Amino acid sequence: MTKDKFKIQFAEAAEAAFKEIYGDIDRTEGDHDIFTRDKIYDGLETPKDPKMGRFAFPVFKYAKLLKTKPQEIATKTADAINTYLDRQQRTPLLRCEAVGGFLNVKTDFNTLARETLGAILSQKEKFGSADIGRNRKLLVEYSSPNIAKPFGIGHLRSTVIGNSLRRIFKKLGYDVVGINYPGDWGTQFGKMIVAYHNWGNKDTLEKDPVKNLLELYVRFHDEAEKDDSLNEAARQAFRKLEEGDPETVNLWEKFKTISNEEFNLAYGTLGVEFDEVVGESFYNDKMDSVVARLEKAGLTRISRGALVVELDDPNLPPCLLKKTDGATLYVTRDLAGLIYRWEKYHFKESLYVVGTAQSDYFKQALQVIDKLETAENLPPEQRMTGRVRHIEFGWVKFEGTSMSTRRGKLVFLKDVIDQAMALAREKIKEKNPDLKDFEKTARMIGVGAVMFSQLSVRRQKDINFIWNEVLNFEGETGPYLQYTHARLCSLLRNYEGDIGGEVDYTLLDREEEQRVVELLADFPETVTDAARVYDPYMVTAYLLKLSAAFNKVYQRKDENGRIDKIISDDRELSKARVSLVRAVQTVVKEGLYLLGLEAPEEM
RNA sequence: GCCCCCGUAGCUCAGGUGGAUAGAGCAUCGGUUUCCUAAACCGCAGGCCGCAGGUUCAAAUCCUGCCGGGGGUACCA
CATH class of the missing domain: 3.40.50.620 (HUPs)
Incomplete structure (x- = not known):
């Protein structure tokens, strides 16, 4: 498991806070201390709504033991945790807030952005790689x-x-x-x-x-x-x-x-x-x-x-x-x-x-x-x-019925790919008639659509192969991911300036942009998760979320109802935003690679 | 008969080790382009999470039973 450093910091602080406040109570459950950082780390969850925080810790389970209402535990410990964090860090990276029986934790955006985007831009496609399998x-x-x-x-x-x-x-x-x-x-x-x-x-x-x-x-x-x-x-x-x-x-x-x-x-x-x-x-x-x-x-x-x-x-x-x-x-x-x-x-x-x-x-x-x-x-x-x-x-x-080779009732892979590619050609002619690598791109898209159909649900589930769904390039599909990638590449082509060097990530102050950064930070954990359950679907689901989040940034409108463009006259802002674009493009491409799909730069 | 898996919106699916108002996409309807690729984005609508009990502060999630679907059940792979 790739552990999230923010979560580790929180778990440490929470352990200290719990021990400080409830130190005189017997905290053991069987022979295990329930307030260890490992237990707390494992108990962390992701809030329903990302606005509530990057992660959360429910304290309900302590109510009985501590003979205290969950809300009260949360309120008291939230303060103690924040105090502890303030003492530990020169610049606070985490902020904890009690909501009901939950401790909601928000991470400092600048730190998260600097670390995540910095890592992606320097490691490129190696981002999310690990050596947990070394010599195995x-x-x-x-x-x-x-x-x-x-x-x-x-x-x-x-x-x-x-x-x-x-x-x-x-x-x-x-x-x-x-x-x-x-x-x-x-x-x-x-x-x-x-x-x-x-x-x-x-x-x-x-x-x-x-x-x-x-x-x-x-x-x-x-x-x-x-x-x-x-x-x-x-x-x-x-x-x-x-x-x-x-x-x-x-x-x-x-x-x-x-x-x-x-x-x-x-x-x-x-x-x-x-x-x-x-x-x-x-x-x-x-x-x-x-x-x-x-x-x-x-x-x-x-x-x-x-x-x-x-x-x-x-x-x-x-x-x-x-x-x-x-x-x-x-x-x-x-x-x-x-x-x-x-x-x-x-x-x-x-x-x-x-x-x-x-x-x-x-x-x-x-x-x-x-x-x-x-x-x-x-x-x-x-x-x-x-x-x-x-x-x-x-x-x-x-189409709802089971196939049988014995009865000759089966669908040939070749036919499926041919049809998907034919549709891809049609779409390209309609949307981007001047595309250079016409045939090559049509193949990437057609094959991508077909392969995606096998990765779109958890592996234990049956798949219903429906022509209308496989031959649909809109919504949660392979071509959707590929299209997002092509768009990202297009932005990078259009941008004149450089990307590296000093970037002021505080300029990424829109909610939509920050959500994308948070998702990027989740990529390494997603890969280990997919390996843990032996299911590429984890990567599929992640890429769909990331793409949707980016597309929101892309088409975000300002107060006047005009598109808030990534590339604008504001050089510093453009630089920050294009750095984000580069990072998303890197991760989408790598994610597609992990699924076995190609990532066209134009389509 | 016995064993395993599944049953969430009209359709296809998400909902890691129980947690905050059950989420997406497709389809339907409405909106967004003097164009950083509209294969996109925004919105409306849509749900006794198969049924009935039980455990718990808390169940779509765990336990039991039933109903419905699929698979397996020695000389196929």
């Missing part, structure tokens, strides 16, 4: 699409969330390894192989590979409903693949190549990056040793013809390692992957950005690992239990 290896697995299926918007969510988390943790100094783990193995390939033999051929496959693969996939499930023998054939085909039958392997390779080309195209347009791409099949030769290890630990048994590990959790079925026919399962490879990655990286943490539907499978896999490490009596530092985390997210529904 962190793995993030995301995207992980299934080979032989088109890249639909269903896969988009993991891709976008993971990509963002990778950037957020890097910013905090973690040594991050972003991993793509495509599903290139499993019974589904048996299905594809059978489908290809029955209804496919080389020519149609080469003409439109991706489309043809989907057709085969859908047709298989269609026909398998009527004819169960197809499923049996698929199982056999998969077993042949596992046994290394050359012709089957060959076909599998072809499917893989086709899909990889499509995926890489998608990652390219989205600007999504990975440090490592390792498919499920990579673990094919690493499963035996895992199974052997589990057997040696005495954890396996045969149940209904399958090799399983029984779990202690009564809510989970046994974890299947091998099917009756000896073929492996998804979880088997995942276990191998878990162990392989642990041995390779000895990570501090390993994150799996995978949908909530697989939550039970993760529990199973992790409990198997836990049982194994316990059975082997490993010392704590050699155990990965507790370091692996399933970062789950809700479904992506389409």
Whole structure:
């Protein structure tokens, strides 16, 4: 956690004040002193209305213990805190005010502005960075699409969330390894192989590979409903693949190549990056040793013809390692992957950005690992239990209905991006026809709108993909943030003077401007917050607030109803305001980067 | 059946470890541009926070039950 220095100062002063006034009362709760600065720091909240102060401390909880009305506690301690602060500081930075049972704290604007804006202008995009992750290896697995299926918007969510988390943790100094783990193995390939033999051929496959693969996939499930023998054939085909039958392997390779080309195209347009791409099949030769290890630990048994590990959790079925026919399962490879990655990286943490539907499978896999490490009596530092985390997210529904690859009912990412870009072109033609980087900007905006759609709610929630909302560039959207950034850049282009050197921040005396400064000061905490809950949404919400606050400054009107311009004849005032603009631009750009969106300078 | 998640304005969502009059955006309606990019800004309107109890000085937030939606529930991933 990046701690706010103002809050720390307050907590210290409050501790001293409480002890001074209520020193003779037994202040312990259990064996903990309730008036420590840490407790007070943790009890700080943000007032509903920013006008009430930058932060606040409720004292209701002390009323019973101190046998005093909350209002009285607040009034008395507010005075004592202010006195204490006055003694400590030459220039008072904080001012405390009792309102009801709250201690509302206001920070001295000049100090806040000087420190915050100064830091942003000198650190630039490094503002908000930290080293709390130093020497900590962190793995993030995301995207992980299934080979032989088109890249639909269903896969988009993991891709976008993971990509963002990778950037957020890097910013905090973690040594991050972003991993793509495509599903290139499993019974589904048996299905594809059978489908290809029955209804496919080389020519149609080469003409439109991706489309043809989907057709085969859908047709298989269609026909398998009527004819169960197809499923049996698929199982056999998969077993042949596992046994290394050359012709089957060959076909599998072809499917893989086709899909990889499509995926890489998608990652390219989205600007999504990975440090490592390792498919499920990579673990094919690493499963035996895992199974052997589990057997040696005495954890396996045969149940209904399958090799399983029984779990202690009564809510989970046994974890299947091998099917009756000896073929492996998804979880088997995942276990191998878990162990392989642990041995390779000895990570501090390993994150799996995978949908909530697989939550039970993760529990199973992790409990198997836990049982194994316990059975082997490993010392704590050699155990990965507790370091692996399933970062789950809700479904992506389409216009209120659920998508299904099997029924061919899905939305292609490419179509979505094409439509978004088409709309972006239209808008540019309408609003800024002379724009130089026309196509490039249209792509930034279109892709930004699509990616934003995946970052606009907390990850645990389902997302309803609605065309009208994704293709809307107004209000709380990606293009709105990008537009704000472009406007900020435009101001910087228009300003003739210099920015650095002495700036008189007291000139930023409008309420709207001060609100922006306060928000800028919150950026570092926002980044650590997003990391703490593993959710880029925290950054999204922050950027929307910051942009809205800045846009208010931008269009603020003076007493005469005229726009109070940032750049005016008043050189000192302009300088102060443009410094603010520069700071906002820096933070918006960096925030967009953390989300994985590009920040156009003009649009 | 059992387990997990969710239920806030017409729609999509915010409301960190309970706190000060429940907030945004979209849509609707009205206003702002002799232009520092109106992809913006301002305003009107819109709510028994699914229902019923309980804990608390204080509950949208915590506990229990019910109703409604989604997901999972050994040989798919």
